Amino acid sequence: MTIQVGATVARLSYNCDLLFRVIEIKHDDKGNQLAMLYGEDVRLIADAPFSDLTQLNDREMTRYATQEKEKQEQSFSLFQQDYSLIREKTQYNATNGYENQYEFFQMPGRVLHVDGDPTYLKKCTALYEKIGVPVYGVHCNEREMPEKIGPLLELIRPDILVITGHDAYSKSKGKISDLKAYRHSRHFVQTVIEARKRIPHLDQLVIFAGACQSHFESLIRAGANFASSPSRVNIHALDPVYIVAKISFTPFMDRINVWDVVRNTLTGEKGLGGIETKGVLRTGMPFRRHED
Known part of the structure; x- marks a missing residue:
């Protein structure tokens, strides 16, 4: 079987449950070919021998894509329902119970999304734009995030920070409680710590941090409001967007139930959890339409 970098594959030993992109091909000590894999829709990094990989045919790819689209549409529909309720509540409060016909405007929270995967970042940015969340996206290797987050915060001055990319827990490297047993959790933790050095208050900068199987407890202790992964399971590439959108469109006087x-x-x-946090949406008035 000819597998090249960029190919979409699945692992036979896991009953082809997830799709992966091949990002690198290397050899083990015995000369066998290994593929370094990034999850296509989950934020997981893994490696596997060529003998464990299979390339899906067009029919299988279409079926997988259809299932994935249905899941995303269901989640987006639930978000739209939430947003409609928030909008109605805001309108009621802004117009004094509909007694006054004031025109108002809203300022949703601004997001700085730092992602270790450029493909995921592109997918997330598209969803942010679809939902209406203002976002500034930056692709950055997970290992470089701690040193780069400070200047980025000063430049963008976001209300919400997303720190994500790829991660994985390796049982051979230590216990599930050992931070060293995770591929990138320690980098995410250090990035959160660096961010909190600049903006300590949990409601002045809301932070989401983590990826698949990340060390949830360490991320929360470091200062994240929301993180992955309490049960060390895989998370979807778009999960950070749905969490951030809820925060971005919740009024700053309201608390967000986890x-x-x-x-x-x-x-x-x-796969996801966090602590009670205030929203960041601000409403203003009057709203004036100016014609050219």
Whole structure:
């Protein structure tokens, strides 16, 4: 079987449950070919011998794509329902119970999204734009994030920070409680710490951090409001966007219940969690339309 960098493959030993992109081909000590893999829709990094890989045919790819689209549409629909309720509540408050016909405007929270995967970043940015969340996206290797986050915060001055990319827990490297047993969790943790040195208050900068199987407890202790992965499961590439969108469109006087945030994600509470946090949406008036 000819597998090249960029090919889409699945692992036979896992019953082809996930799709991966081949990002690098190398050899083990015995000369066998290994493929370094990035999850196509989950934020997981892995490696596998060529003998464990299979390339899906067009029919299988179409079926997988259809299932994936249905999951994303369901999550987006749930978010739209939430947003409609928030909008109605804001309109009611801004017009004094609909007694006054004031025109108002809204300023959703601005997001700085730092991602270790350029493909995921592109997918997330497209969804942010579809939802209406202002975002500044930056592709950055996970190892470089701690040193680069400070200047980025000063430049962008976001309300919400997303620190994500790829991660994985390796049982052979230590216990599930050992930070050293994770591929990139320590880099995410250090990035959160660096961000909190500049903006310590949890409600002045809301932080989401982590990827597939990340060390949830360490990320929360470091200062993240929301993180992955409580049960060390894989999370979907777009999960950070749904969490951030909920925060971005919740009024700053309202608290966000963690379950209300997590329930609309594609992964759920096994992969995502956090602490009670205030929203960042601000409403203003009057809104004037100026004609040219």
